[in-house]
Amino acid sequence: MSEHASKKTEEGWWESIRIIIHALLLALVVRTFLFQPFNIPSGSMIPTLLIGDYLFVSKYTYGYSKYSIPFSPPLFDGRIWGSQPKRGDVVVFKLPRDNETDYIKRLVGLPGDKIQMINDVLYVNGKPVEMKQIEDFQTEDDYGNVRRVPRYMETLPGGVKHMILDIDKNSFTDNTPEFIVPEGHYFMMGDNRDNSSDSRVPGGGVGFVPFENLVGKAQVIFFSMKKDARVWQFWRWPDSLRWNRMFKFIN
Numbered sequence: 001m002s003e004h005a006s007k008k009t010e011e012g013w014w015e016s017i018r019i020i021i022h023a024l025l026l027a028l029v030v031r032t033f034l035f036q037p038f039n040i041p042s043g044s045m046i047p048t049l050l051i052g053d054y055l056f057v058s059k060y061t062y063g064y065s066k067y068s069i070p071f072s073p074p075l076f077d078g079r080i081w082g083s084q085p086k087r088g089d090v091v092v093f094k095l096p097r098d099n100e101t102d103y104i105k106r107l108v109g110l111p112g113d114k115i116q117m118i119n120d121v122l123y124v125n126g127k128p129v130e131m132k133q134i135e136d137f138q139t140e141d142d143y144g145n146v147r148r149v150p151r152y153m154e155t156l157p158g159g160v161k162h163m164i165l166d167i168d169k170n171s172f173t174d175n176t177p178e179f180i181v182p183e184g185h186y187f188m189m190g191d192n193r194d195n196s197s198d199s200r201v202p203g204g205g206v207g208f209v210p211f212e213n214l215v216g217k218a219q220v221i222f223f224s225m226k227k228d229a230r231v232w233q234f235w236r237w238p239d240s241l242r243w244n245r246m247f248k249f250i251n
Contacts, residue, residue, distance in 0.1 A: 039053065052242070109188075173193065
């Protein structure tokens with residue numbers, strides 16, 4: 001090989017390395033400041049989110065904190081460039097009692113709100129939210145048994161509508177004391193009301209969530225597959241992908 005050809009080969013390698021580095025840096029910037037992918041490992045947000053859903057969470061919606069920026073040193077408290085979340089948002093946050101763990105729930109209580117469950121109905125500031133029963137939701141247990149459970153359309157104060165499940169009429173979270181949301185905190189609940197450890201469970205659950213613990217707002221499902229399949233098992237994709245959930249916006 002001539003010296004000229006060897007030099008061109010070397011330049012080609014360096015150019016490839018530079019492209020890879022630039023791509024990695026771009027991906028890091030996007031993941032840190034714009035959108036971060038998450039997957040759903042549990043059923044606490046059924047029927048809105050299913051086990052096996054993969055979604056993008058916008059990092060910029062609520063601004064940035066030491067919990068929303070990966071590998072961020074604890075240089076500051078609170079948030080920068082932050083805007084307040086809205087009631088009804090589906091939010092990813094760091095668990096207050098374990099800041100290494102990500103949770104995803106729906107925000108139902110704002111600072112100063114009074115939140116209570118009475119006979120399976122959510123009360124916000126002393127008033128029951130509107131619930132309308134719609135068609136049952138069909139779910140499948142770990143043994144393949146199909147079960148139909150009651151599904152409701154719930155309308156939160158402000159007009160946000162979303163679906164919830166009511167699996168158990170005698171769940172201990174169906175009747176709670178009245179919670180008063182502290183300043184700078186939020187009250188989170190799962191849409192699968194009887195199968196969710198959330199702000200209704202202060203000890204060992206979630207409790208009130210500080211503003212700085214918010215990671216971002218769930219925006220869109222970009223990939224979804226049945227819970228017994230794995231992403232790397234591409235040969236199972238034809239039977240496992242949920243095509244009707246691809247690129248579905250989250251309400």
